[in-house]
Amino acid sequence: MAQVSTARRIEDFRLPSAEALAAYRESILAERDPNRTVIIVCHGTGCIANGSPKVAAALRKAIAGAGLSAQVIPEIKTTGCHGFCSRGPLVILHPSGLFYQKVKENDVEDIVNTTLLEGKPVERLLYTDPHTGEPIPHDYEIPFYKYQQRIVLRNIGKIDPADIRDTLAVGGYQALAKALTTMTPDKVLGAIEAAGLRGRGGAGFLTGRKWRFAVENARKSPGPVYIVGNGDEGDPGAFMDRTLMEGDPHAVLEGMAIGAYALGAHQGYIYVRLEYPLAIKHLNIALEQARSLGLLGENILGTGFNFDIQINRGAGAFVCGEETALIASLEGRVGEPVPRPPYPAEKGLWGRPTIINNVETWGNVPQIIENGANWYARIGVPHSTGTKIFSLVGKVNNVGLVEVPMGITLDRIVNEIGGGVPGRDSFKAVQTGGPSGGCIPYALKDTPVDFDSLTKVGAMMGSGGMIVMDQRDCMVDVARYFLHFLQEESCGKCLPCRMGLKAMLEYMDKFAQGQGSARDIDDLHSLARAIMKGSLCALGGTSPNPVLTTLKYFKDEYLAHVEDHRCPAGVCKDLITYAIDPEICNGCGVCARSCPQGCISGQKKKPHIIDASACIRCGMCMDECPVNAVTVT
Amino acid sequence: MSVTFKALENILEKYPPSSEHLISALQDVQAKFNYLPPEAMTAVCDHFGVPLSRGWAVATFFKSFRLEPRGIHGIKVCLGTACHLKGGARLVEGLERELGVCRGHTTKDQSFDLDTVNCVGACALAPVVVVDENYQPNATHRKLRKMVKDLKKA
Numbered sequence: 001m002a003q004v005s006t007a008r009r010i011e012d013f014r015l016p017s018a019e020a021l022a023a024y025r026e027s028i029l030a031e032r033d034p035n036r037t038v039i040i041v042c043h044g045t046g047c048i049a050n051g052s053p054k055v056a057a058a059l060r061k062a063i064a065g066a067g068l069s070a071q072v073i074p075e076i077k078t079t080g081c082h083g084f085c086s087r088g089p090l091v092i093l094h095p096s097g098l099f100y101q102k103v104k105e106n107d108v109e110d111i112v113n114t115t116l117l118e119g120k121p122v123e124r125l126l127y128t129d130p131h132t133g134e135p136i137p138h139d140y141e142i143p144f145y146k147y148q149q150r151i152v153l154r155n156i157g158k159i160d161p162a163d164i165r166d167t168l169a170v171g172g173y174q175a176l177a178k179a180l181t182t183m184t185p186d187k188v189l190g191a192i193e194a195a196g197l198r199g200r201g202g203a204g205f206l207t208g209r210k211w212r213f214a215v216e217n218a219r220k221s222p223g224p225v226y227i228v229g230n231g232d233e234g235d236p237g238a239f240m241d242r243t244l245m246e247g248d249p250h251a252v253l254e255g256m257a258i259g260a261y262a263l264g265a266h267q268g269y270i271y272v273r274l275e276y277p278l279a280i281k282h283l284n285i286a287l288e289q290a291r292s293l294g295l296l297g298e299n300i301l302g303t304g305f306n307f308d309i310q311i312n313r314g315a316g317a318f319v320c321g322e323e324t325a326l327i328a329s330l331e332g333r334v335g336e337p338v339p340r341p342p343y344p345a346e347k348g349l350w351g352r353p354t355i356i357n358n359v360e361t362w363g364n365v366p367q368i369i370e371n372g373a374n375w376y377a378r379i380g381v382p383h384s385t386g387t388k389i390f391s392l393v394g395k396v397n398n399v400g401l402v403e404v405p406m407g408i409t410l411d412r413i414v415n416e417i418g419g420g421v422p423g424r425d426s427f428k429a430v431q432t433g434g435p436s437g438g439c440i441p442y443a444l445k446d447t448p449v450d451f452d453s454l455t456k457v458g459a460m461m462g463s464g465g466m467i468v469m470d471q472r473d474c475m476v477d478v479a480r481y482f483l484h485f486l487q488e489e490s491c492g493k494c495l496p497c498r499m500g501l502k503a504m505l506e507y508m509d510k511f512a513q514g515q516g517s518a519r520d521i522d523d524l525h526s527l528a529r530a531i532m533k534g535s536l537c538a539l540g541g542t543s544p545n546p547v548l549t550t551l552k553y554f555k556d557e558y559l560a561h562v563e564d565h566r567c568p569a570g571v572c573k574d575l576i577t578y579a580i581d582p583e584i585c586n587g588c589g590v591c592a593r594s595c596p597q598g599c600i601s602g603q604k605k606k607p608h609i610i611d612a613s614a615c616i617r618c619g620m621c622m623d624e625c626p627v628n629a630v631t632v633t
Numbered sequence: 634m635s636v637t638f639k640a641l642e643n644i645l646e647k648y649p650p651s652s653e654h655l656i657s658a659l660q661d662v663q664a665k666f667n668y669l670p671p672e673a674m675t676a677v678c679d680h681f682g683v684p685l686s687r688g689w690a691v692a693t694f695f696k697s698f699r700l701e702p703r704g705i706h707g708i709k710v711c712l713g714t715a716c717h718l719k720g721g722a723r724l725v726e727g728l729e730r731e732l733g734v735c736r737g738h739t740t741k742d743q744s745f746d747l748d749t750v751n752c753v754g755a756c757a758l759a760p761v762v763v764v765d766e767n768y769q770p771n772a773t774h775r776k777l778r779k780m781v782k783d784l785k786k787a
Contacts, residue, residue: 046757049768085757237714239754274660274697275753277766315656315695318751332655333687334694393715393756400757431714467714481717485751491694594774596730618730619723623774 014294017302018177021168021295028169035095037074037116040157042090044081044246045239045278051104052078052089058108059091066112074116077166080247080282082157083401084144087127092139092157099139100125130397130419144398147417149379151387152363153403156247161282164289167250173295175366179258180303183369188262189215192365194373196385201230201321201358202434202462203538204384204451214263214345214353225263226349228356229256229270229309230326231279234318235434236485238465240389241359243401245272245279248363249286253309255362257296258369260307263355268309269330270359274316283311318435318489322537323348323356325491336493337537358463360389380406384450388461392418394468395427404449411445414468421470429469429553433462435482435489436542438549439475458549460542474571475554476561480508482546490539497540500531504547511558513574514565521558525551570632573617577633580621582607584629591621591630640665641673645680652681656691659698668699704739704746706784708732708764710772713752715759724760725749727774731781744785 015021041047041056059076068074074093082090087101091111098121100111110122126135127142136142159166167173179188193208218225229252233241245252256268272280287309290296298306312330319325320335323344329335330349348354364386368376377385384406390413393399397419404413410430414420421427429439432449438459440447447453451461469478487501507524510516528544535541551558560566567575580591580600587605592598599615602608607629610621622630644661648654655677662673669692678688692698710716710725725736728747734740736749755761758770764780 045753045755045768046770049755049758049761049770085755088757233754234751236712236717236752237756238752239756242754275750312657313660315660315691316697317695329656330653332653332681332683332691334690336694391756393759394718399715399759465714467718469718473718478718481714489751618726619720620727620774623720623723 014292015301016294018181021173021177021301024293025168025171025174028165032169037072037096038094039074039076040090040092040094041076041078042080042082042088042092042157043078044085044088044243046081046085047088047090048278050088054105055089055091055103055108058105059111062108062112063116066117068116077160079159080156080161081243081401083153083243083403084142084398085401086397086399091125094158097138097140099127099137099142101127143419144400144402144417147404147412148402149387149405150403151367151379152244152251152360152389153248153401155251156243159248161247161249162285164250164286164293167248171370172250173254173290175369176254176257176261176295177301179261179369180301180305185215185262185264188258188369191368191373192262195368195376196383197361197364197368197376198384198451199357200360200364200388200463202436202460204461207357207361210345210357211259211263211355213343214355217346217353218264224267224350224352225265226352226354227256227259227263227265227268228326228330228349228354229268229359229362230321230356231270231272231276231359232314232320232326233273233276233463234321234489235463235465237393237431237467238391238434238463240391240401240464242273242276242279244359244363244389245270245276246282249279249283250290251363251366252283252359253286253290253296255365256309257300257307258365259355259357259362261305263353265355266306266308268307269312269349270309271312271314271320271326271330273314280311280313287311317491318485319491319537319539322539324537326356327354336491337539339536360464381448381450383452388449388464390449390464390466392466392468394431395421395424395470395473396468397422406450407448407453409446409448410440413449413466414445418468421468424470427468428471428473429475431459431467431469431478431546432465433460433545434465435485436460436539436545437462437465438545439469439478439553440549441553443553458545458552460545472569472571474567474569475550475557476508476511476567477569477571479546479550480505480512483508483543486539486543490543494534494536494540496531496534497536497543500527500534501540501543503527504531504544508547511561512567512572514561514567514572516562518559518562521551521555521562576617577612578610578615578617578619578622579612579631579633580608580610581629581631584627586627586629588626590624590626594620594624596620638676641676645677648680650681652683652687655681655683655688656695659688659692663698667703668701701739702743704743706744706765707746707748708762709748709750709753710736711751711753711755711759711761711763712749713754713756713759715756716752716761719759721760724762724772724774724777728777728781731778745781 091100091103197207198204231241317335322337325335325337344354389403431439490497492498585607592600599611678685712721739746762769762772
């Protein structure tokens with residue numbers, strides 16, 4: 001076994017037993033020198049967009065030309081997203097953990113000469129603490145990483161997702177081997193129950209309870225059981241699932257294989273969003289490699305257990321995040337939900353018990369099996385155990401993906417990990433839970449982030465979007481934005497959602513134009529309650545949340561729109577006026593050239609003026625002004 | 634590209650004639666022809682033994698399917714929450730004026746499609762515009778105007 005080393009040979013054999021897997025892992029580790037420098041170049045979607053493939057290519061070229069002796073030539077590894085997307089492209093050197101941010105092609109020479117040859121850091125590429133101005137050389141010291149607890153994301157950024165040997169080297173598939181050889185299916189199920197794992201896709205239902213229900217139903221009516229990994233991440237402002245599938249696809253596959261063993265399933269599906277081409281590619285590579293090693297397919301690790309996974313590409317329907325709609329789509333039908341019960345755990349795909357879990361939920365499963373349910377249950381808080389991945393975006397300094405233990409306060413996520421709001425002391429609101437979630441005001445900044453506490457303040461955990469907003473964000477506009485989204489995504493099957501959301505949106509449009517009355521606000525409120533009660537599925541049932549929470553916490557802003565015809569944040573088009581500050585304007589004329597109405601005039605190098613009567617408030621001048629002289633009132 | 638029997642056969646032979654594969658097959662057809670040509674729809678529905686109405690129901694329900702030929706370049710403006718807060722909507726309006734076409738449509742000369750997308754999951758780069766599968770991070774009107782100009786030339 002020890003001579004198996006190249007990627008080519010992965011295809012040549014299947015691992016016949018758990019011992020063979022352990023021996024193969026040993027052989028991979030034996031070939032790797034732990035002291036050898038590994039240069040990691042982040043290849044997540046964000047860093048790729050910022051040019052990381054060019055950086056990796058330049059590094060390869062520079063290292064080949066640097067005349068290093070064979071023993072010290074570093075390995076260059078391309079990995080999934082490290083989460084710190086606002087600082088990309090990221091380059092990290094291991095084993096030291098030296099962290100370089102915003103690396104460009106022409107920085108590569110310095111990295112090779114200064115760091116590799118002289119052993120010193122390149123100061124200008126280091127991350128500097130925005131509060132102290134001090135450089136922080138290592139990734140583990142940077143607050144963004146320091147306060148996180150990475151369990152599901154632990155391998156991302158360390159492994160090459162396209163090479164299963166990297167996954168095996170860090171202990172991949174050991175939990176599967178443990179489950180298959182030392183645990184009964186019932187014991188696996190018991191561990192998931194004891195860990196208190198709750199679904200990461202939105203509703204937060206207890207995963208173990210759902211599985212138990214499916215197992216009992218399968219016992220009553222013998223036949224196949226199906227499992228599904230839901231990676232149809234439809235929430236705007238969220239990219240947890242994408243990062244997991246792109247960066248550590250084997251974690252999802254392993255979790256599903258373990259779940260299949262517990263549930264007695266032999267066929268699984270992963271439903272991936274079409275907008276995530278890299279995730280689909282990496283999952284397919286991972287599936288192929290896992291199959292060729294006998295970690296998926298027939299007779300897995302010689303235990304006689306069969307399980308395989310098929311990838312289905314979502315076709316662009318938000319409602320397919322709803323279990324019954326997703327099943328319809330998997331069966332090749334229009335993705336419309338049907339009433340529950342019967343729940344999919346009783347009658348799902350092809351009328352058989354089906355377990356649908358979010359891919360992040362599946363990603364937690366191997367960790368629970370490997371480290372034990374007690375270990376897992378101690379992370380987080382009672383009733384919300386473990387960690388949760390959030391995509392921290394919007395008006396926050398450190399935009400990116402963070403994994404934190406449940407129960408951490410909102411304030412700590414935004415300020416300690418997120419580094420606060422750019423140019424301001426505090427945030428105005430944080431929106432959690434995707435389009436059906438709610439806006440939590442600054443006054444509730446100490447709310448613990450767990451399933452029950454978020455629901456209590458009117459928001460929800462959802463799949464993990466966390467959007468930070470500041471004083472320049474209008475709450476009426478935000479609520480209207482989500483409502484518009486949901487109204488477009490409503491499948492149209494049931495009336496409360498189809499017509500109700502449309503009517504709600506009409507109210508919101510009116511408010512955004514400064515029309516309507518305080519009475520309308522009350523009517524909107526009762527309409528929202530009716531939609532919540534009357535809708536068929538969770539899309540409709542939770543759709544009024546953004547409106548209800550903004551009404552609850554920011555009613556004065558609604559009143560400013562309808563009574564004073566004013567948008568305090570300066571967002572709603574019909575209620576704002578653009579002007580140029582003559583003190584700041586340097587007369588460069590960029591605004592005048594960009595204005596589609598031709599309504600900006602002025603002499604060269606003299607302050608310009610906007611003709612408000614012709615202005616269509618497109619915001620072009622404000623976006624283009626190099627000195628930020630355009631103001632909104 | 635004309636719809637040839639051969640091209641369709643290549644796609645359909647991958648799928649057993651069971652209707653669960655309908656959506657996947659239609660996705661492959663669209664990847665090949667850039668849209669769903671009516672004659673291809675007939676062939677796909679025949680292959681799976683489902684009524685034509687079911688094929689069209691699926692094609693019109695899911696957002697990713699196109700029933701008309703596409704332009705040469707696809708411009709997708711992300712309107713996810715992060716992009717919305719950072720002015721994504723203004724970028725679409727700017728492109729609509731620049732290209733003289735409404736979102737969801739193709740320019741008269743068939744050179745550009747202008748679409749919006751709910752989130753491409755690249756929120757750190759907001760606002761994002763995806764042009765022919767390439768992400769344009771921190772997009773501005775100026776960058777987009779230049780990009781349109783360059784693409785027109787090429």
